[in-house]
Amino acid sequence: MSAPYIAMEAVQRAFYTRMAASTELMALVTGVWDQVPEGAQYPYVVLGEATETPDNAHAVIGRSTSTMLHIWSQHDGYAEALQILGVIAELFDHQPLDVPGLHHVSTHYEFSQTLTDPEPPGDIRHIPVRFRTRTEQP
Numbered sequence: 001m002s003a004p005y006i007a008m009e010a011v012q013r014a015f016y017t018r019m020a021a022s023t024e025l026m027a028l029v030t031g032v033w034d035q036v037p038e039g040a041q042y043p044y045v046v047l048g049e050a051t052e053t054p055d056n057a058h059a060v061i062g063r064s065t066s067t068m069l070h071i072w073s074q075h076d077g078y079a080e081a082l083q084i085l086g087v088i089a090e091l092f093d094h095q096p097l098d099v100p101g102l103h104h105v106s107t108h109y110e111f112s113q114t115l116t117d118p119e120p121p122g123d124i125r126h127i128p129v130r131f132r133t134r135t136e137q138p
Contacts, residue, residue, distance in 0.1 A: 005061055005063065005137055006052065006063075007052060007063040007065050007099070007102055007133075007135045008050045008052050008065055010099050010100055010101055010102055010135075011050070011065045011067060011097075011099055011133050011135065012034075012047055012050060012067060013100065014097050014098055014099045014100070014104075014133075015047060015067055015069070015092070015097075015131075016032060016034070016047055017098075018091055018092070018097065019032045019045060019088070019091065020032050022087070022091055024087050025045075025084070025087045025088065025091065028043065028080075028083060028084050028087060029043050029044050029045055029084060030042070030043065030044050031044045031045075032044070032045045032046075032047070033045075033046055033047070034046070034047045042072055042073050042074040042075070042124075043071065043072060043073040043074070043075065043080055043081065043084060044071075044072055045069055045070065045071055045072075045084065045088070046069070046070040046072065047067075047069060048067075048068035048069060048070045048128065049068045050065060050066060050067050050068065051065070051066045052064065052065045052066070055134055060136050060137075061136065061137045062105070062134060062135060062136040062137070063134070063135050063136075064132060064133070064134050065132070065133045065134075065135065066110070066130055066131070066132050066133075067130065067131050067132075067133060068128055068129070068130050069088060069128070069129050069130075069131070070126060070127070070128050070129075071084050071085055071088070071126070071127040071128075071129065072124065072125070072126055073124070073125040073126075073127075074123055074124055074125070075125065076123075077125075078114050078125055078127070080125070081114070081125045081126075081127045082114075082127070084127075085112055085127055085129060088129065089109050089129075092107050092109065092131050093107065093108060093109040093131070094106070094107070094108065095107060097133065099133070099135055101138070102135040102136065102137065102138065103135060103136045103137070103138050104133070104134075104135055105134035105135060105136055106133070106134050107131055107132070107133045107134075108131065108132050109129070109130075109131055110130040110131060110132050111129070111130050112127050112128065112129035112130070113127065113128055114126075114127055115127070115128070
């Protein structure tokens with residue numbers, strides 16, 4: 001029996017690869033991480049949580065993968081974090097994506113929200129953003 005088709009890891013790798021290769025994004029952030037290194041300076045992007053559900057059709061085995069990214073900033077107000085969000089949206093929303101070993105069907109921006117960390121000193125801005133990626137087995 002073959003291993004089950006799970007797209008999450010391949011989709012997250014594709015997201016990381018695209019962001020790390022973007023000179024425009026990397027000029028705005030100190031890094032893109034899955035695990036933030038101790039002492040990391042703001043602003044940065046974190047690969048966050050993911051969910052995956054079957055997205056099958058007749059003879060096609062597919063997956064719908066929801067990927068969360070977290071934008072963190074310590075800039076006054078949200079301008080910096082929103083600028084980073086704009087670049088990330090341009091990188092992924094309705095754009096082709098190389099997902100190794102899978103056929104990429106689509107990636108769509110789903111939502112984002114501005115948040116302020118309530119813990120003192122209260123100067124950390126956070127924007128979680130979610131994208132939905134549909135893939136199929138080749």
